[in-house]
Amino acid sequence: AQKITQTQPGMFVQEKEAVTLDCTYDTSDQSYGLFWYKQPSSGEMIFLIYQGSYDEQNATEGRYSLNFQKARKSANLVISASQLGDSAMYFCAIDTGFQKLVFGTGTRLLVSP
Amino acid sequence: DAGITQSPRYKITETGRQVTLMCHQTWSHSYMFWYRQDLGHGLRLIYYSAAADITDKGEVPDGYVVSRSKTENFPLTLESATRSQTSVYFCASSESGSSSYNEQFFGPGTRLTVL
Secondary structure, eight states: OOEEEOOOSEEEEETTOOEEEOOEEEOOOSSOEEEEEEEOTTOOOEEEEEEETTOSSOOEETTEEEEEETTTTEEEEEEOSOOGGGOEEEEEEEEOSTTOEEEOOOEEEEEEO | OOSEEEEOSEEEEOTTOOEEEEEEESSOOSEEEEEEEETTTEEEEEEEEEETTEEEEOSOOTTEEEOOSSTTBOOEEESSOOGGGOEEEEEEEESOOSSSOOOOEEOOOEEEEEO
């Protein structure tokens, strides 16, 4: 069965600095997708970035990039130039087929001025 | 309103009562999903649907029933609510169920408390 592990329950970063949120996964599938979602205190789930297992380039979306290391089964999210509005819970998820996502337990990021 | 909506947003019920959470999407997405979010567990898939009249179990289906007679609606029913079903419930939809990139769009969530 697929599994996502996020080992950092909480992270702190100062405004304008970069931060890396860790995500490791376990799957026996050759084809899979990895997602990151943001959940602010208001509760909604916001899609951030996607990485396919066959993508040769690391995914990037604005200030978000995904450090994908397939051999190590890791898909860390890098947020550059952190902003106060980045304070939120961040979830890593893996697509187990037909978009059935398995989520990690999340990392709470706090950005300080 | 366009998008994906859930109702009610908040619900308090008692043990043993039947509760139905509604989910409606206006995009005509094929796939719809129900997740529950609990502290320490992240989001866990309860049920999903590939199309109208096609549903299947997810990771934690016990105690829940779903139906999908119309593409745009995907109600979740707790047949006899238990305290362990106190949670935040998210509905989501996506265009396709293939393994290629298809973002899931989430509703705002329903906070359910079972007393």
